[in-house]
Each structure stands twice: as C-alpha cells, then as structure tokens.
Amino acid sequence: MDLKFLSEHQINNMLDMKTCIGLMKNVFTAFAEEKIENKLRSVFPVEAGKVFGVMPAVIPTEDVCGAKLITAFHTNHAKGLPSHLGIVAVFSNDDGQLLGICDGTAITAIRTGAVSALATDYMAKKDSHTMCLIGGGVQAVMHLKAITLVRDIKKVTVWCPTLAESEKFCETHKDEYPEIEFIPCEKCEDAVRDADIINTLTPSPVPVLFGKWVKPGAHINAVGACSKTTRELDSECVAKARLFCDNYDSCRNEAGDYLFPLNEGIIGESHIQGDLARVISGKVTARTDNKDITMFESQGLACEDVACAAWLLKQ
Ligand SMILES: NC(=O)c1ccc[n+]([C@@H]2O[C@H](COP(=O)([O-])OP(=O)(O)OC[C@H]3O[C@@H](n4cnc5c(N)ncnc54)[C@H](O)[C@@H]3O)[C@@H](O)[C@H]2O)c1
Incomplete structure (x- = not known):
C-alpha cells in the first residue's frame, strides 16, 4: 500500500487559519443537519498528568470516516516536546481503504483555535x-x-x-x-x-x-x-x-x-x-x-x- 502521510510541517504550510475556520463552519453546519456521526472519545489514563485518547467520527458529506489517536502529556515541555502528540487516520466510506494519515499535533492546534473563532464570531x-x-x-x-x-x-x-x-x-x-x-x-x-x-x-x-x-x-x-x-x-x-x-x-x-x-x-x-x-x-x-x-x-x-x-x- 502506498500510504500518504502529512507531517506537521506540511500541514502548517497547507492549512491556514482562515481556511480552517471555514472548514469548521462546514463541520458544524453538517452537524446541525445531523449528517455527522461523532462518538465520545475514549480516554485512557496512562500515568499522572498523561492521557491517551481515541476519537472516532464518520462524515458522510465528505465520504470519509476516521479517528484521531492522541496523547496529552502535560509533562512533555520539560523534554522539549508539545503536550499533544498524535495522528489522524482517514478511510474511504466507499471501499474502506485508508486514504492517509496526518500529524495530529498540527491538526489539534489549528482546529481548536478555529472552532473558538467560529464560536466567538457568533457569540x-x-x-x-x-x-x-x-x-x-x-x-x-x-x-x-x-x-x-x-x-x-x-x-x-x-x-x-x-x-x-x-x-x-x-x-x-x-x-x-x-x-x-x-x-x-x-x-x-x-x-x-x-x-x-x-x-x-x-x-x-x-x-x-x-x-x-x-x-x-x-x-x-x-x-x-x-x-x-x-x-x-x-x-x-x-x-x-x-x-x-x-x-x-x-x-x-x-x-x-x-x-x-x-x-x-x-x-x-x-x-x-x-x-x-x-x-x-x-x-x-x-x-x-x-x-x-x-x-x-x-x-x-x-x-x-x-x-x-x-x-x-x-x-
Ligand atoms: N478543547 C479542545 O479541543 C482542546 C484542544 C487542544 C488542547 N486543549 C487543552 O487546552 C489546554 C492548553 O493546551 P495547549 O496545547 O496550549 O497546552 P500547552 O502545554 O502548550 O500550554 C499550556 C499553558 O497552560 C499553562 N499551565 C500549565 N499548568 C497550569 C496550571 N496548573 N494553571 C494555570 N496554567 C497552567 C502553561 O504554563 C502554558 O502556558 C490543555 O489543557 C489542553 O489539553 C483543548
């Protein structure tokens, strides 16, 4: 299998905040129309201050399903690492093939700010x-x-x-x-x-x-x-x-x-x-x-x- 992987650096060059706010608006619009299946995340404690989370969703409007696997280790800064590290895997709703994997640190960072901006704009x-x-x-x-x-x-x-x-x-x-x-x-x-x-x-x-x-x-x-x-x-x-x-x-x-x-x-x-x-x-x-x-x-x-x-x- 020829697997596509997008690194943090590539994502930061491809996705700007304005575009991400627009993407998040599309997500919440589809949510309002009940077109998205979003399950609660499973969170596993690893050690004190360290958790591992699994976050799955199905997005029929984009013909994809997928999940984020993410660690949130708040002690990581002492090691020069970000507190959130992970990946997002995306599959085709058509034939179930893995379409690719993206760095989860970059996506978590940008989409969280974008969603707050969307909420701020309306509130x-x-x-x-x-x-x-x-x-x-x-x-x-x-x-x-x-x-x-x-x-x-x-x-x-x-x-x-x-x-x-x-x-x-x-x-x-x-x-x-x-x-x-x-x-x-x-x-x-x-x-x-x-x-x-x-x-x-x-x-x-x-x-x-x-x-x-x-x-x-x-x-x-x-x-x-x-x-x-x-x-x-x-x-x-x-x-x-x-x-x-x-x-x-x-x-x-x-x-x-x-x-x-x-x-x-x-x-x-x-x-x-x-x-x-x-x-x-x-x-x-x-x-x-x-x-x-x-x-x-x-x-x-x-x-x-x-x-x-x-x-x-x-x-
Ligand atoms: N809601 C979401 O979708 C979402 C997404 C990403 C991160 N988060 C959460 O947002 C928070 C910040 O994330 P981040 O990526 O900026 O983390 P970060 O580790 O980069 O920054 C954390 C900041 O909080 C400060 N801090 C640490 N412990 C503190 C304490 N006990 N009291 C007050 N300040 C403290 C640090 O000094 C630092 O300024 C985390 O709790 C993270 O899990 C939420």
Missing part, C-alpha cells in the same frame, strides 16, 4: 476589542491567530503561571501584530477585568477564571479543561453565563466546567442554551443583549480532526 459582541489569554502555550498562539480574524482586537492581556512566561509570550508576538497592545499580567484578575473576549487555555485542574472578575457583555471560550475532574471556571462564572457547548454528549460527560456547578446544584441541566451547530444554523440565539456573558465550552470533537485531515489529504 461575542461585534465591538469586542480587548482579549485575554489565560495560558501562554500552543492554544494561546492559535487563539491569538484565530480570533484576530473575526474581531478587531486592539489589546491583548496575557496571564500565565509565571510573569516571565506571560512576558515572553507578549515579546514573541508583538512584532507579528503591531496594531495590538500586548500586556503581560502578574495577576489573572488584572488580565480578565477589562476583557471583551476571555480564553481559558490551561490544563489547570482548579479554577483560574472567577465569575466576579468577568465584565457584563464578555464572551468566554473555555478550552483547556477536557475532563469531568478538571475545571478552569468557578461555578459563579458558569452560572452567570449563557452556556453553549460544542456537543451536548461531550459537555454532559466530559466537561468539568459544566459538571462541577451542576453537581453542586448551582446550575441545572437546562443551563446549556444550545450547541454551536444550533447557534450557527440560527435555531438558537447566542446573545440576547450587550450585557449577556456568553460562554463556549470547547471539548474538541473527533469530526473536527477528521474533517481537517480529509481536506488536507484531498489537496
């Missing part, structure tokens, strides 16, 4: 100009790239566990975005207070974002906590927000940000206003006025990965 106020990045890793880079494509961002505040990391992030990116003022913050609260768009992008198991800091009208992309035992937002923050998910099943089974306040009795099941597919298709209105706090709970879906890989393998 954040049009005049959102200030953005906060909580976390300064791969997803912070991707969210900066993605959200500046959908809103005219003029100020970015950054909070990381150390001020040195926040300063380094700002220093690294300020020349690429000369129109943006970058502010590294020592306290997370200072980064959040004035932000129109807040992105939580850390593997923290306990809240880093507190509702009392969030101003009326803000939009939150909650991206980092992808298990029922971890959360980045406190219960007050979730309770104050109009909550939207990428997928109901994922949110109800995997999202600590939702499950902690639910189990504490602070919110009920009806607190989820809808999923991104329903928002995009116009079945649900994300924002009812300029004071609403909107929140997009991103768990990351297999269909996002398989759709990206299928597109790449067709090029």
Whole structure:
C-alpha cells in the first residue's frame, strides 16, 4: 500500500487559519443537519498528568470516516516536546481503504483555535476589542491567530503561571501584530477585568477564571479543561453565563466546567442554551443583549480532526 502521510510541517504550510475556520463552519453546519456521526472519545489514563485518547467520527458529506489517536502529556515541555502528540487516520466510506494519515499535533492546534473563532464570531459582541489569554502555550498562539480574524482586537492581556512566561509570550508576538497592545499580567484578575473576549487555555485542574472578575457583555471560550475532574471556571462564572457547548454528549460527560456547578446544584441541566451547530444554523440565539456573558465550552470533537485531515489529504 502506498500510504500518504502529512507531517506537521506540511500541514502548517497547507492549512491556514482562515481556511480552517471555514472548514469548521462546514463541520458544524453538517452537524446541525445531523449528517455527522461523532462518538465520545475514549480516554485512557496512562500515568499522572498523561492521557491517551481515541476519537472516532464518520462524515458522510465528505465520504470519509476516521479517528484521531492522541496523547496529552502535560509533562512533555520539560523534554522539549508539545503536550499533544498524535495522528489522524482517514478511510474511504466507499471501499474502506485508508486514504492517509496526518500529524495530529498540527491538526489539534489549528482546529481548536478555529472552532473558538467560529464560536466567538457568533457569540461575542461585534465591538469586542480587548482579549485575554489565560495560558501562554500552543492554544494561546492559535487563539491569538484565530480570533484576530473575526474581531478587531486592539489589546491583548496575557496571564500565565509565571510573569516571565506571560512576558515572553507578549515579546514573541508583538512584532507579528503591531496594531495590538500586548500586556503581560502578574495577576489573572488584572488580565480578565477589562476583557471583551476571555480564553481559558490551561490544563489547570482548579479554577483560574472567577465569575466576579468577568465584565457584563464578555464572551468566554473555555478550552483547556477536557475532563469531568478538571475545571478552569468557578461555578459563579458558569452560572452567570449563557452556556453553549460544542456537543451536548461531550459537555454532559466530559466537561468539568459544566459538571462541577451542576453537581453542586448551582446550575441545572437546562443551563446549556444550545450547541454551536444550533447557534450557527440560527435555531438558537447566542446573545440576547450587550450585557449577556456568553460562554463556549470547547471539548474538541473527533469530526473536527477528521474533517481537517480529509481536506488536507484531498489537496
Ligand atoms: N478543547 C479542545 O479541543 C482542546 C484542544 C487542544 C488542547 N486543549 C487543552 O487546552 C489546554 C492548553 O493546551 P495547549 O496545547 O496550549 O497546552 P500547552 O502545554 O502548550 O500550554 C499550556 C499553558 O497552560 C499553562 N499551565 C500549565 N499548568 C497550569 C496550571 N496548573 N494553571 C494555570 N496554567 C497552567 C502553561 O504554563 C502554558 O502556558 C490543555 O489543557 C489542553 O489539553 C483543548
């Protein structure tokens, strides 16, 4: 078999963020029309701070099925490796043949930022100009790239566990975005207070974002906590927000940000206003006025990965 493999480097040269946002819009539109089969991921603990995930999906509109196999080892930075490593394998729905394999690190990185940008475009106020990045890793880079494509961002505040990391992030990116003022913050609260768009992008198991800091009208992309035992937002923050998910099943089974306040009795099941597919298709209105706090709970879906890989393998 002549197997096609696309490396991280090749993918980064082939797929730009704007194209990826368009691809993700197609995915969630097909989702709204119930044309995609997306199963919950299986997550296997490997050791403390290390998990292995299997994420399958069938996309009839693209005539493909496939799966991402991914490790999330948050200790990897000490070894000079990314925290997320993996592959996405794509098969033909026609004859079941393996069409190819793509690097999963590159796809995970770009599609996550792209989906948050899509959610932001539908949920954040049009005049959102200030953005906060909580976390300064791969997803912070991707969210900066993605959200500046959908809103005219003029100020970015950054909070990381150390001020040195926040300063380094700002220093690294300020020349690429000369129109943006970058502010590294020592306290997370200072980064959040004035932000129109807040992105939580850390593997923290306990809240880093507190509702009392969030101003009326803000939009939150909650991206980092992808298990029922971890959360980045406190219960007050979730309770104050109009909550939207990428997928109901994922949110109800995997999202600590939702499950902690639910189990504490602070919110009920009806607190989820809808999923991104329903928002995009116009079945649900994300924002009812300029004071609403909107929140997009991103768990990351297999269909996002398989759709990206299928597109790449067709090029
Ligand atoms: N929802 C999705 O689809 C999706 C996709 C990819 C990654 N993620 C998750 O998003 C998070 C960020 O991913 P990444 O690729 O940028 O990771 P990364 O390892 O590149 O960066 C992580 C950042 O979080 C900070 N951090 C680490 N531990 C922390 C803690 N306890 N408290 C506060 N900050 C802490 C680090 O200093 C760093 O700035 C991870 O939890 C990852 O699993 C979610």
